Amino acid sequence: xxxxxxxxxxxxxxxxxxxxxxxxxxxxxxxxxxxxxxxxxxxxxxxxxxxxxxxxxxxxxxxxxxxxxxxxxxxxxxxxxxxxxxxxxxxxxxxxxxxxxxxxxxxxxxxxxxxxxxxxxxxxxxxxxxxxxxxxxxxxxxxxxxxxxxxxxxxxxxxxxxxxxxxxxxxxxxxxxxxxxxxxxxxxxxxxxxxxxxxxxxxxxxxxxxxxxxxxxxxxxxxxxxxxxxxxxxxxxxxxxxxxxxxxxxxxxxxxxxxxxxxxxxxxxxxxxxxxxxxxxxxxxxxxxxxxxx
Amino acid sequence: xxxxxxxxxxxxxxxxxxxxxxxxxxxxxxxxxxxxxxxxxxxxxxxxxxxxxxxxxxxxxxxxxxxxxxxxxxxxxxxxxxxxxxxxxxxxxxxxxxxxxxxxxxxxxxxxxxxxxxxxxxxxxxxxxxxxxxxxxxxxxxxxxxxxxxxxxxxxxxxxxxxxxxxxxxxxxxxxxxxxxxxxxxxxxxxxxxxxxxxxxxxxxxxxxxxxxxxxxxxxxxxxxxxxxxxxxxxxxxxxxxxxxxxxxxxxxxxxxxxxxxxxxxxxxxxxxxxxxxxxxxxxxxx
Numbered sequence: 001x002x003x004x005x006x007x008x009x010x011x012x013x014x015x016x017x018x019x020x021x022x023x024x025x026x027x028x029x030x031x032x033x034x035x036x037x038x039x040x041x042x043x044x045x046x047x048x049x050x051x052x053x054x055x056x057x058x059x060x061x062x063x064x065x066x067x068x069x070x071x072x073x074x075x076x077x078x079x080x081x082x083x084x085x086x087x088x089x090x091x092x093x094x095x096x097x098x099x100x101x102x103x104x105x106x107x108x109x110x111x112x113x114x115x116x117x118x119x120x121x122x123x124x125x126x127x128x129x130x131x132x133x134x135x136x137x138x139x140x141x142x143x144x145x146x147x148x149x150x151x152x153x154x155x156x157x158x159x160x161x162x163x164x165x166x167x168x169x170x171x172x173x174x175x176x177x178x179x180x181x182x183x184x185x186x187x188x189x190x191x192x193x194x195x196x197x198x199x200x201x202x203x204x205x206x207x208x209x210x211x212x213x214x215x216x217x218x219x220x221x222x223x224x225x226x227x228x229x230x231x232x233x234x235x236x237x238x239x240x241x242x243x244x245x246x247x248x249x250x251x252x253x254x255x256x257x258x259x260x261x262x263x264x265x266x267x268x269x270x271x272x273x274x275x276x277x278x279x280x281x282x283x284x285x286x287x288x289x290x291x292x293x294x
Numbered sequence: 295x296x297x298x299x300x301x302x303x304x305x306x307x308x309x310x311x312x313x314x315x316x317x318x319x320x321x322x323x324x325x326x327x328x329x330x331x332x333x334x335x336x337x338x339x340x341x342x343x344x345x346x347x348x349x350x351x352x353x354x355x356x357x358x359x360x361x362x363x364x365x366x367x368x369x370x371x372x373x374x375x376x377x378x379x380x381x382x383x384x385x386x387x388x389x390x391x392x393x394x395x396x397x398x399x400x401x402x403x404x405x406x407x408x409x410x411x412x413x414x415x416x417x418x419x420x421x422x423x424x425x426x427x428x429x430x431x432x433x434x435x436x437x438x439x440x441x442x443x444x445x446x447x448x449x450x451x452x453x454x455x456x457x458x459x460x461x462x463x464x465x466x467x468x469x470x471x472x473x474x475x476x477x478x479x480x481x482x483x484x485x486x487x488x489x490x491x492x493x494x495x496x497x498x499x500x501x502x503x504x505x506x507x508x509x510x511x512x513x514x515x516x517x518x519x520x521x522x523x524x525x526x527x528x529x530x531x532x533x534x535x536x537x538x539x540x541x542x543x544x545x546x547x548x549x550x551x552x553x554x555x556x557x558x559x560x561x562x563x564x565x566x567x568x569x570x571x572x573x574x575x576x577x578x579x580x581x
């Protein structure tokens with residue numbers, strides 16, 4: 001993967017041509033969201049586990065269509081729980097979470113709009129790569145031909161078309177994660193939930209996958225909710241970062257990341273980038289201080 | 295993203311493994327895997343032949359290998375017939391235990407309520423010694439073939455159930471979530487997730503069950519074997535015991551063991567065919 005350093009002016013010029021429609025406007029070199037449609041809403045949501053642990057406390061946040069929002073926080077701050085609840089895999093103890101103004105379970109029952117990428121690739125080892133990618137469509141009763149065609153499209157998108165007939169065990173960790181992302185994309189979801197998908201990968205693989213994910217996000221216009229504990233990753237990917245604190249899990253602050261896309265033009269040592277990293281780190285530290293840690 | 299270098303390496307690996315000198319490979323494999331067991335067998339057979347000879351043990355108490363071979367050769371037709379019948383009984387018993395065992399497990403696993411209500415009794419039944427119930431089976435099914443098949447089935451049935459159930463219930467939580475997220479129905483989850491991921495467990499159960507079904511058939515023949523060339527190995531052993539034809543008992547026992555090993559290898563082959571492409575237990579290890 002070759003990352004070229006392109007002058008910022010050039011990037012802005014290019015972006016003005018290709019990213020002015022939809023819910024985004026280009027303003028002074030930054031992507032700002034305007035009149036965004038509400039996609040996910042957490043309203044006064046709390047989650048208490050049966051053993052009494054408060055995973056989330058009075059969690060309030062709204063995520064607009066087309067956003068790339070990252071939950072950033074220490075382990076045990078309930079960020080994964082919030083994601084699972086958005087997918088209808090866990091119930092709120094009080095308050096509510098709405099996806100497209102509906103209960104997530106209802107959305108799942110009727111549509112393919114929500115997809116989930118776990119930290120582990122979770123591929124079915126007895127199925128070839130293509131049959132793994134086809135799975136969501138197969139379960140919804142999509143015709144075989146249509147499903148295969150769609151699987152080929154998304155496999156090409158993640159650069160694994162040549163490995164369609166391989167078994168998961170023949171792939172590297174990064175490739176497995178690509179298949180997992182392809183599977184999530186195969187159902188053409190409007191909302192993609194990702195729970196620390198790159199945490200188990202090496203730095204090089206992680207960086208190239210981050211870039212690819214951003215490309216896919218821009219191309220497919222999918223809303224992404226991403227969970228990480230990596231500050232750099234959060235700043236590099238997101239339009240907004242929700243910084244969370246633990247014990248009990250609370251939203252401590254929200255940072256708008258006004259860096260232009262595509263971000264491969266941004267060096268990770270860029271001053272502006274570093275400023276955001278510092279800001280996010282400070283917020284994270286503050287949230288730890290509140291707990292008497294750190 | 296360029297995958298060409300990975301592709302090239304993959305191809306090279308395949309061609310080099312094909313090119314590898316077969317003769318040399320076989321030699322190494324022979325040294326590593328077969329030489330030890332063969333030497334051990336020769337030493338064992340030699341001791342078995344010489345020790346009874348040295349201490350003057352009569353052949354009806356402890357026959358030598360040559361006595362056993364002689365007995366097998368002279369009564370070959372009897373032995374062959376007995377083996378054939380035992381094979382038939384144990385294969386039918388095994389197939390019944392596999393099919394019924396898997397179906398019952400799937401029904402039990404399909405509902406937690408059913409499983410909780412019935413599984414404890416399945417465990418209690420499992421602890422019943424089959425030898426103790428065999429006479430009841432004879433009363434119900436009459437002496438002969440049917441009763442023996444039922445005994446072989448009973449003894450092979452529970453390993454299949456307990457293994458299959460364990461497999462069906464040990465599906466990865468995230469995989470299960472993934473299927474829920476795609477609105478998979480209960481039976482879609484069963485067919486596309488739980489049964490395939492239980493396959494290694496099911497195969498382990500079948501491997502235990504196949505050798506047990508031979509034990510079951512022989513035990514059944516002890517209790518319910520009938521003469522007239524339909525008795526099987528168990529019946530042949532009881533008759534030989536009355537006649538103090540110890541060499542023939544040994545021949546029958548060895549035939550039973552050979553049967554067990556072949557049966558096991560056959561099931562193992564099927565298991566490797568099914569799991570070979572994906573499960574660690576059945577994959578060829580990389581050198």
